[in-house]
Amino acid sequence: xxxxxxxxxxxxxxxxxxxxxxxxxxxxxxxxxxxxxxxxxxxxxxxxxxxxxxxxxxxxxxxxxxxxxxxxxxxxxxxxxxxxxxxxxxxxxxxxxxxxxxxxxxxxxxxxxxxx
Amino acid sequence: xxxxxxxxxxxxxxxxxxxxxxxxxxxxxxxxxxxxxxxxxxxxxxxxxxxxxxxxxxxxxxxxxxxxxxxxxxxxxxxxxxxxxxxxxxxxxxxxxxxxxxxxxxxxxxxxxxxxxxxxxxxxxxxxxxxxxxxxxxxxxxxxxxxxxxxxxxxxxxxxxxxxxxxxxxxxxxxxxxxxxxxxxxxxxxxxxxxxxxxxxxxxxxxxxxxxxxxxxxxxxxxxxxxxxxxxxxxxxxxxxxxxxxxxxxxxxxxxxxxxxxxxxxxxxxxxxxxxxxxxxxxxxxxxxxxxxxxxxxxxxxxxxxxxxxxxxxxxxxxxxxxxxxxxxxxxxxxxxxxxxxxxxxxxxxxxxxxxxxxxxxxxxxxxxxxxxxxxxxxxxxxxxxxxxxxxxxxxxxxxxxxxxxxxxxxxxxxxxxxxxxxxxxxxxxxxxxxxxxxxxxxxxxxxxxxxxxxxxxxxxxxxxxxxxxxxxx
Numbered sequence: 001x002x003x004x005x006x007x008x009x010x011x012x013x014x015x016x017x018x019x020x021x022x023x024x025x026x027x028x029x030x031x032x033x034x035x036x037x038x039x040x041x042x043x044x045x046x047x048x049x050x051x052x053x054x055x056x057x058x059x060x061x062x063x064x065x066x067x068x069x070x071x072x073x074x075x076x077x078x079x080x081x082x083x084x085x086x087x088x089x090x091x092x093x094x095x096x097x098x099x100x101x102x103x104x105x106x107x108x109x110x111x112x113x114x115x116x
Numbered sequence: 117x118x119x120x121x122x123x124x125x126x127x128x129x130x131x132x133x134x135x136x137x138x139x140x141x142x143x144x145x146x147x148x149x150x151x152x153x154x155x156x157x158x159x160x161x162x163x164x165x166x167x168x169x170x171x172x173x174x175x176x177x178x179x180x181x182x183x184x185x186x187x188x189x190x191x192x193x194x195x196x197x198x199x200x201x202x203x204x205x206x207x208x209x210x211x212x213x214x215x216x217x218x219x220x221x222x223x224x225x226x227x228x229x230x231x232x233x234x235x236x237x238x239x240x241x242x243x244x245x246x247x248x249x250x251x252x253x254x255x256x257x258x259x260x261x262x263x264x265x266x267x268x269x270x271x272x273x274x275x276x277x278x279x280x281x282x283x284x285x286x287x288x289x290x291x292x293x294x295x296x297x298x299x300x301x302x303x304x305x306x307x308x309x310x311x312x313x314x315x316x317x318x319x320x321x322x323x324x325x326x327x328x329x330x331x332x333x334x335x336x337x338x339x340x341x342x343x344x345x346x347x348x349x350x351x352x353x354x355x356x357x358x359x360x361x362x363x364x365x366x367x368x369x370x371x372x373x374x375x376x377x378x379x380x381x382x383x384x385x386x387x388x389x390x391x392x393x394x395x396x397x398x399x400x401x402x403x404x405x406x407x408x409x410x411x412x413x414x415x416x417x418x419x420x421x422x423x424x425x426x427x428x429x430x431x432x433x434x435x436x437x438x439x440x441x442x443x444x445x446x447x448x449x450x451x452x453x454x455x456x457x458x459x460x461x462x463x464x465x466x467x468x469x470x471x472x473x474x475x476x477x478x479x480x481x482x483x484x485x486x487x488x489x490x491x492x493x494x495x496x497x498x499x500x501x502x503x504x505x506x507x508x509x510x511x512x513x514x515x516x517x518x519x520x521x522x523x524x525x526x527x528x529x530x531x532x533x534x535x536x537x538x539x540x541x542x543x544x545x546x547x548x549x550x551x552x553x554x555x556x557x558x559x560x561x562x563x564x565x566x567x568x569x570x571x572x573x574x575x576x577x578x579x580x581x582x583x584x585x586x587x588x589x590x
Binding site for chain 1: 139319
């Protein structure tokens with residue numbers, strides 16, 4: 001393959017993206033109202049600026065939630081191969097849990113679980 | 117897979133275990149006893165440093181995703197030595213009252229980044245490489261923003277995380293193109309599929325190189341370096357400029373030599389241009405810096421350019437000279453950073469103009485700084501000269517005379533700015549010089565290791581010969 005493939009690749013990329021943008025511009029029914037132009041459209045008019053300080057606790061909770069969420073994702077491939085690998089897989093997931101548990105204890109120690 | 121085969125990963129496993137022990141210690145020690153974490157971390161790390169030097173077995177793990185050889189072990193040991201020196205240098209700073217609540221975080225993050233770098237060096241496929249790279253990068257951004265009440269530190273952290281996100285994106289795109297054309301992410305499969313006629317492959321390769329160049333801060337991708345280096349605490353700056361850069365150079369070399377050796381004509385041309393640009397621009401920018409950290413940032417960009425001279429040759433000698441130069445660079449740059457960090461810690465002064473008349477008040481420190489700057493510039497008695505000499509020899513051997521000539525001219529330019537601080541210390545008079553102070557013992561030990569290393573590595577030929585024994589050319 002020479003540079004024709006490369007040019008084709010770029011053209012295809014451009015077309016795909018361009019098509020998606022143009023298509024989404026023409027296809028939908030247009031409804032004009034002011035709230036349509038809000039960045040975050042939730043039905044209720046927003047008030048105030050988004051550049052305000054908010055409690056760092058939200059952030060910490062989100063991170064904690066994410067950690068355990070991702071852990072659950074890791075459990076699925078583990079569960080699939082558990083039957084073949086037997087003991088090795090079990091020990092490995094235990095190590096994984098211990099490290100995760102340490103992380104949770106650390107967060108606890110640092111009072112990330114306390115809502116102030 | 118037996119338990120024994122995990123011994124291949126001893127560098128990484130040791131570090132992970134140390135990080136976990138420090139974490140457990142953090143959880144179970146009361147707040148007023150946090151001081152014990154520093155000696156704990158340093159002692160544990162020195163054990164891991166010694167274990168790293170034990171004779172190694174070669175082999176690979178996880179179906180070739182992880183591999184190790186004597187050369188790779190040697191590279192890891194070099195990085196280990198560097199981190200050990202940094203741990204000694206940062207001892208006093210990390211135990212400051214402001215930092216006391218986050219002592220263990222410093223060590224955990226530091227060890228985790230090092231683990232990432234080790235996995236990156238040992239990687240046998242692009243996936244492992246990428247995971248290692250990210251593990252190495254993300255904690256560094258947290259470390260750069262370590263002084264969270266210092267605006268510059270926070271700014272540096274944000275700049276680092278944004279620019280490395282961009283570079284990771286570019287790198288991943290490159291990897292996806294390589295995967296798309298070869299159908300494999302394993303290095304050993306990719307080797308056979310690489311061909312110079314495949315332009316999609318070449319495009320992926322260029323993206324891949326750009327991604328790594330970000331980490332080494334080679335010239336078109338160096339823009340983050342100065343601000344991040346200036347903002348970060350001095351210990352982290354030295355970590356970034358020595359360990360992070362060294363690891364990236366090592367993996368760059370391994371990938372170029374073992375995976376992309378069949379398109380060496382292409383990457384040699386690329387590196388030719390990048391090397392000239394990196395050396396010249398690094399040097400020219402360093403000329404005008406007054407902040408010592410920014411100055412060392414640009415000097416380290418120029419040094420990375422010199423390292424490319426060894427890479428371009430593609431020979432055994434070239435490879436050995438690169439590893440040797442990194443070893444020398446670890447000692448000389450860490451010595452310079454050591455002095456800067458001592459003075460910055462004691463007086464808060466980080467500008468070159470503040471160093472006026474330092475020889476009168478602190479003769480030992482100014483001698484150490486002089487020696488390290490000599491080594492960085494490549495002046496004969498110290499190791500830096502031999503490092504540069506081997507790099508230039510490797511490039512000249514393959515007939516890159518013009519490149520060597522440009523590099524030599526740049527060495528002369530660099531002499532000017534390397535001698536500037538020396539002039540400031542020895543000749544310039546100052547009404548308000550830095551006061552005489554006593555250096556703490558761990559920083560002294562770290563400086564002594566660096567200075568002995570600089571002299572010994574230069575004078576004793578066994579170092580270079582040992583490295584040469586493990587190296588391979590294209």
